[in-house]
Amino acid sequence: MSGEASQLKLSCYIVCTSLFKQFSLKQGKHTWSYQSFQQLLPPSFHRELSKETTSHLLSSLSLSCCLPGSPTDASLAKAPSCNELALEENREMEKHGVLTTEVVSSSLSQIGLFGSGLHYVYHHLSLPNRSLTDVSILRNYVHLQKLELPHNKIKDLSCVSHMPNLVILDASHNEIFNFFGFQPLKNLKEVNLSHNHLTKIKDLSAYSSLSKLELDYNRFSEISGLEQCCRLTHLSLAHNKISRISSLDSLPLTYLCLRGNQLERIEGLENLKSLQVLDLSLNRITSLSGLQNLCLLGSINLEKNLITEIQECKHIHDLFLLRDLNLLGNPVQEQEDYRMLVVFLLQHLAVLDQEKVTAEEKVSSVNKYDPPLDVVAARDHMTHMVYQLMQSQVLYDSTLPSADSPYPMLVLTGPQGCGKRELGHRLCQEFSEYFANGISHTTRGPYFGEENRIDYHFVSEKDFQNMIHMGKFIQTIHYGGHSFGLTRDAIEDVAREGLACCVHMELEGVFSLKKSYFEPRCILLIPTQVEKYTGHLKRRGLYTQAQIDMAVSRIELYANTNRQRLGFFDNVIPCDDWEETYQTLRQVVKGYLLLEEQEEGGPGSTSTGHKPEEKPPPTLSRSGSGTLMSHSARALDPSDLSFRHYFTRIQAELSPQKSPTELASIRRREQLVREAIVGKRPGVYSQLFKSSAQTTPSSLLSHDPGTHFSRHSSSDESRASSALSVPSSAGALSGLVDPLDASVLGHTLGTLKDQTSDGPHPDTDPLSAAVSPSSDRHPGSSVKLILPPIPVRRKTPTAPSPAPSPKPSPNPEAGVGRDAKMD
Numbered sequence: 001m002s003g004e005a006s007q008l009k010l011s012c013y014i015v016c017t018s019l020f021k022q023f024s025l026k027q028g029k030h031t032w033s034y035q036s037f038q039q040l041l042p043p044s045f046h047r048e049l050s051k052e053t054t055s056h057l058l059s060s061l062s063l064s065c066c067l068p069g070s071p072t073d074a075s076l077a078k079a080p081s082c083n084e085l086a087l088e089e090n091r092e093m094e095k096h097g098v099l100t101t102e103v104v105s106s107s108l109s110q111i112g113l114f115g116s117g118l119h120y121v122y123h124h125l126s127l128p129n130r131s132l133t134d135v136s137i138l139r140n141y142v143h144l145q146k147l148e149l150p151h152n153k154i155k156d157l158s159c160v161s162h163m164p165n166l167v168i169l170d171a172s173h174n175e176i177f178n179f180f181g182f183q184p185l186k187n188l189k190e191v192n193l194s195h196n197h198l199t200k201i202k203d204l205s206a207y208s209s210l211s212k213l214e215l216d217y218n219r220f221s222e223i224s225g226l227e228q229c230c231r232l233t234h235l236s237l238a239h240n241k242i243s244r245i246s247s248l249d250s251l252p253l254t255y256l257c258l259r260g261n262q263l264e265r266i267e268g269l270e271n272l273k274s275l276q277v278l279d280l281s282l283n284r285i286t287s288l289s290g291l292q293n294l295c296l297l298g299s300i301n302l303e304k305n306l307i308t309e310i311q312e313c314k315h316i317h318d319l320f321l322l323r324d325l326n327l328l329g330n331p332v333q334e335q336e337d338y339r340m341l342v343v344f345l346l347q348h349l350a351v352l353d354q355e356k357v358t359a360e361e362k363v364s365s366v367n368k369y370d371p372p373l374d375v376v377a378a379r380d381h382m383t384h385m386v387y388q389l390m391q392s393q394v395l396y397d398s399t400l401p402s403a404d405s406p407y408p409m410l411v412l413t414g415p416q417g418c419g420k421r422e423l424g425h426r427l428c429q430e431f432s433e434y435f436a437n438g439i440s441h442t443t444r445g446p447y448f449g450e451e452n453r454i455d456y457h458f459v460s461e462k463d464f465q466n467m468i469h470m471g472k473f474i475q476t477i478h479y480g481g482h483s484f485g486l487t488r489d490a491i492e493d494v495a496r497e498g499l500a501c502c503v504h505m506e507l508e509g510v511f512s513l514k515k516s517y518f519e520p521r522c523i524l525l526i527p528t529q530v531e532k533y534t535g536h537l538k539r540r541g542l543y544t545q546a547q548i549d550m551a552v553s554r555i556e557l558y559a560n561t562n563r564q565r566l567g568f569f570d571n572v573i574p575c576d577d578w579e580e581t582y583q584t585l586r587q588v589v590k591g592y593l594l595l596e597e598q599e600e601g602g603p604g605s606t607s608t609g610h611k612p613e614e615k616p617p618p619t620l621s622r623s624g625s626g627t628l629m630s631h632s633a634r635a636l637d638p639s640d641l642s643f644r645h646y647f648t649r650i651q652a653e654l655s656p657q658k659s660p661t662e663l664a665s666i667r668r669r670e671q672l673v674r675e676a677i678v679g680k681r682p683g684v685y686s687q688l689f690k691s692s693a694q695t696t697p698s699s700l701l702s703h704d705p706g707t708h709f710s711r712h713s714s715s716d717e718s719r720a721s722s723a724l725s726v727p728s729s730a731g732a733l734s735g736l737v738d739p740l741d742a743s744v745l746g747h748t749l750g751t752l753k754d755q756t757s758d759g760p761h762p763d764t765d766p767l768s769a770a771v772s773p774s775s776d777r778h779p780g781s782s783v784k785l786i787l788p789p790i791p792v793r794r795k796t797p798t799a800p801s802p803a804p805s806p807k808p809s810p811n812p813e814a815g816v817g818r819d820a821k822m823d
């Protein structure tokens with residue numbers, strides 16, 4: 001048959017069937033003759049529609065037909081009486097739930113699909129809610145593709161065996177006992193047998209096209225027989241009696257519903273890599289374990305189960321496509337902060353417990369449970385500002401911020417135990433004319449060999465809290481279960497000596513300190529050989545494994561900060577070898593102090609190179625109580641020009657370099673001040689002087705938010721310029737110190753971690769090569785150095801030596817708890 005001819009036949013077929021439907025609706029059962037059938041067709045079809053075709057069409061539509069040669073047209077005359085009888089009979093059958101051809105005829109529909117020249121007819125029979133018990137007549141409807149028989153009383157579906165083209169079958173809400181009680185149909189894709197009386201899933205391997213299977217509200221107690229359904233993507237077995245998930249392992253399921261069963265654990269789903277929607281509501285599940293591999297999962301319904309722990313969410317923490325989670329009706333909901341914690345743990349969620357997760361919820365959960373460093377610092381800073389403002393105001397004259405150069409501070413930062421404290425002490429000892437330690441307070445007890453007011457001010461938690469409420473602190477942090485904080489008095493003590501303050505602290509402390517009006521120089525000391533660093537921490541014998549892990553994990557935090565915040569650290573120094581680190585550090589500091597050339601200046605110059613007339617007042621002494629004996633009377637004496645020069649110089653040297661814009665601004669302001677003083681232009685500055693003369697001490701403190709902002713905006717600029725100046729300041733070290741390339745550090749740290757299993761190779765280690773100063777190793781640096789916890793000389797300062805190298809502790813016991821530096 002040519003393509004054109006077959007197309008024509010198909011068209012005839014569509015027309016015939018629709019005519020048939022019209023007539024059967026109007027006239028009940030008819031007996032059709034070939035002629036009468038032809039009369040109904042448009043003339044264009046007459047030639048093409050042969051007797052055979054007509055016969056075939058009519059029989060396939062279950063029409064009783066009278067073709068020429070068999071019963072004649074004359075028989076039509078008798079038809080009405082036959083019909084009446086038949087109608088009566090049909091009514092009787094319908095009463096007993098038997099499906100009749102009339103009912104089928106009235107419900108049958110064909111949907112013609114036309115597209116790109118392809119004509120296709122889709123046979124659809126829908127008979128819902130008819131109280132049907134017997135549908136055996138359907139065996140004649142071999143062309144059916146979609147059969148819907150829901151809400152009837154059907155027990156037997158064997159007629160379906162005669163429908164080789166059937167694609168969709170809905171026999172839900174019936175009385176079927178026999179699971180798939182019909183012959184395998186290779187085209188069958190979707191089957192709904194929900195709400196029946198099925199008890200056992202039989203082997204469905206012959207139903208090779210099956211993709212959707214709904215078996216809710218039956219009596220299944222186990223899942224089986226589906227193993228070979230290699231196209232099954234949608235499976236629903238809600239409200240059965242299933243107590244174990246099994247036999248689903250190899251299926252390409254994207255949707256699985258096991259709502260309302262008797263499941264106690266999630267199992268057997270590990271390999272359902274395509275699963276996107278999972279409904280396990282109304283079960284007895286206690287843990288989310290078993291879901292961790294389902295990386296395409298977007299929706300999980302666990303409503304009304306027995307999940308009690310929020311920590312269970314860790315099992316689905318890495319499901320990055322998960323958007324919808326329902327834990328309504330689980331005991332876990334009773335827990336405090338439940339919603340915020342879940343939102344925090346599952347940041348990708350868009351809907352939790354049927355309620356949209358807002359961006360605000362996500363931000364506040366992060367700020368609460370894992371606040372970014374900026375947030376921690378801002379909170380800390382705000383707390384201390386508020387408490388300070390609540391006190392009667394004291395004028396801290398020594399550290400009072402000046403318009404041009406802030407009070408000089410040097411911060412050594414890096415992960416715990418990286419040696420920054422000892423390095424700071426040694427630095428203050430060597431450069432005692434410039435620096436003294438700013439001593440923090442802590443609530444932790446002293447380690448063996450540590451001394452109160454030298455290593456820390458050791459205080460109780462209660463005292464620490466009182467001090468916070470008294471507005472004593474500039475910044476505090478909570479680290480390793482203890483509180484640490486730097487007081488304004490600690491800095492003021494140093495400043496009154498006319499010295500710059502050197503402090504050591506963790507990264508959060510630096511962030512917080514930088515929020516205050518202080519603009520510290522900040523040096524990052526970072527371990528680059530993780531194994532060596534870990535070994536060093538272990539040897540100290542002070543830390544638990546968890547503390548060591550935390551310290552090690554924070555290396556990445558420092559490296560990231562260095563990578564992401566250009567200029568945050570003024571210098572980065574690897575600290576794998578204590579002696580080398582110190583040599584690098586002192587060179588960096590000498591670079592800050594511009595001491596290089598003067599040191600080379602010949603026999604007349606001092607160890608640190610400053611000119612005799614610029615030397616500050618005599619070396620520091622301590623009172624018996626351990627506090628610094630103040631020289632502040634002399635130091636702050638405005639008539640003492642030598643100090644003023646010295647102090648201004650230190651300030652200038654330690655403060656970050658000014659950008660051309662800042663310098664221009666300063667010059668403009670100086671000009672205005674000069675003019676105001678000589679009475680030339682009584683402009684803005686005379687007003688400023690007037691108001692500042694009238695200001696209360698509190699407004700003189702930089703707590704004034706306005707002051708803060710203006711200073712910070714300028715300080716940001718200057719910090720940016722200081723960032724740019726890092727290479728140049730390192731360059732000033734005549735090639736001794738290579739400024740660390742942040743990207744190299746980040747990269748090499750990663751590489752290093754990979755290498756740790758093989759153990760570090762200090763000599764060939766590319767990381768060491770990348771970050772270590774280009775200077776040769778200090779003589780003796782390979783010797784295992786044993787430092788006393790506190791260098792003895794720090795307590796009774798003597799004249800600084802050029803490069804005091806750490807010596808073994810005179811008291812061997814002093815080394816306990818503070819073992820050799822990283823060798």
Ligand SMILES: Nc1ncnc2c1ncn2[C@@H]1O[C@H](COP(=O)(O)OP(=O)(O)OP(=O)(O)O)[C@@H](O)[C@H]1O
Pocket residue numbers: 414415416417418419420421422440441444475476477479480484485486504505506507508509510542
């Ligand atoms: N005021 C402060 N602000 C922020 N961090 C601080 C402060 N004081 C101390 N720290 C830091 O807290 C961490 C814990 O201090 P602790 O004295 O217990 O460390 P440690 O074990 O002695 O190691 P380290 O040798 O690094 O000081 C250290 O990294 C320390 O530098």
